Amino acid sequence: MTVPSPGKRGRFITFEGGEGAGKSTQIRLLADHLSGKGVSAVVTREPGGSPGAEIVRHLVLSGVGQVLGADSEALLFAAARDDHVHNVITPALEQGLWVLCDRFTDSTRVYQGKLGSTDINLIRAMERVTIGDLKPDLTIILDVPTEVGLARAAKRRGKEAPDRFEAEDFGFHQRLRDAYRQVAVDEPERCILIDATTEVDVTAKHVWNVVQQRFVELREAHLLETNGA
Numbered sequence: 001m002t003v004p005s006p007g008k009r010g011r012f013i014t015f016e017g018g019e020g021a022g023k024s025t026q027i028r029l030l031a032d033h034l035s036g037k038g039v040s041a042v043v044t045r046e047p048g049g050s051p052g053a054e055i056v057r058h059l060v061l062s063g064v065g066q067v068l069g070a071d072s073e074a075l076l077f078a079a080a081r082d083d084h085v086h087n088v089i090t091p092a093l094e095q096g097l098w099v100l101c102d103r104f105t106d107s108t109r110v111y112q113g114k115l116g117s118t119d120i121n122l123i124r125a126m127e128r129v130t131i132g133d134l135k136p137d138l139t140i141i142l143d144v145p146t147e148v149g150l151a152r153a154a155k156r157r158g159k160e161a162p163d164r165f166e167a168e169d170f171g172f173h174q175r176l177r178d179a180y181r182q183v184a185v186d187e188p189e190r191c192i193l194i195d196a197t198t199e200v201d202v203t204a205k206h207v208w209n210v211v212q213q214r215f216v217e218l219r220e221a222h223l224l225e226t227n228g229a
């Protein structure tokens with residue numbers, strides 16, 4: 001049985017959080033869970049996710065955007081998002097596929113807005129152009145203490161140099177965590193904060209419970225399965 005029905009828009013779920021929160025692992029596990037329910041999901045990321053946006057990703061993570069200045073750097077993230085939304089996210093949702101995206105507009109609001117110097121009005125204007133009415137149906141914010149996240153990120157990259165944002169100091173990452181926690185408080189109907197210090201499987205179970213609770217079609221799929229449909 002396949003849940004997406006022709007003509008029905010797919011669901012859009014974004015994952016957010018600081019460095020080393022485990023977003024990519026949890027997205028993969030959620031895609032597996034959904035697949036077990038017959039739901040096909042596109043797993044993607046920002047910055048990047050489309051050929052054009054991946055080129056911009058390379059630029060921003062190398063630190064080039066930082067040299068141009070905070071607003072230009074924010075514009076680069078917006079350019080990448082514009083390409084990604086129009087070429088990957090919207091077409092997939094229109095086909096009835098679900099989209100699981102590693103970072104989205106909250107990253108710009110937090111990194112460039114709350115922690116950087118980009119004015120919220122510029123951020124809103126960029127959102128109008130890049131995403132229009134496209135809003136995540138659910139945003140999962142993975143929360144870990146700063147020292148835990150930074151240690152995980154350092155382990156993951158091994159001998160490679162930290163990228164543009166990993167290289168920021170401890171205070172930056174601490175403020176980042178606080179800013180994300182505040183996003184969850186400000187928008188409780190869209191966002192859910194999940195403790196990601198627990199074992200991978202435990203966190204994945206928590207994520208799955210939240211997703212099942214949020215989307216009625218998954219519960220209906222479960223009922224149909226248990227009734228042998």
Ligand code: TYD
Pocket residue numbers: 018019020023045046047061077102103104105107108109111112163165166
């Ligand atoms: P990435 O390696 O994908 O980081 P992570 O694994 O932590 O998600 O690098 C993306 C970096 O870009 C990350 O440090 C956050 C930053 N970023 C912004 O500053 N603004 C944005 O709008 C987006 C999408 C990402």
